[in-house]
């Protein structure tokens with residue numbers, strides 16, 4: 001089954017060497033689970049990290065599950081934003097609605113989340129399960145929490161072909177962006193953040 005999925009998500013690097021503004025962009029084609037045909041994407045250039053930027057405090061309701069929100073991509077890195085917007089379109093082509101329940105967080109937002117978990121469950125639990133602001137890819141503008149989980153599962157099945165990988169066994173909704181995942185696939189799942 002895993003092999004079949006892997007083949008279904010096989011990524012063809014086209015590498016036609018588009019050069020725009022001195023930045024080499026790479027076009028690539030990918031066939032995604034549920035999509036009728038291969039889609040062509042062009043990478044956005046990488047950008048400096050935006051640690052200080054604040055993410056949206058809230059979004060609109062996720063149209064397919066009102067328990068979740070659909071934030072905008074404010075504060076995320078431009079290459080991750082471009083990849084996310086392409087991913088939403090690719091999901092639609094495969095019949096899946098992807099909502100951005102949480103994207104960019106500021107240092108202060110992540111620290112508040114960490115402190116809240118310390119208060120609720122204790123310092124050791126928090127250290128094992130929640131990343132500090134310095135470690136969090138949400139703070140770096142490179143992580144998305146995807147809902148509903150049926151859509152998150154679809155994204156996981158793309159196995160990095162769109163630049164997004166699930167990273168933690170206990171967070172089925174959390175994906176991180178790295179352009180190299182498109183070529184190399186996803187790293188091995190860690191049990192949990194901080195493990």
Ligand SMILES: [Zn+2]
Nearest residue numbers: 143144145174
């Ligand atoms: Zn997350």
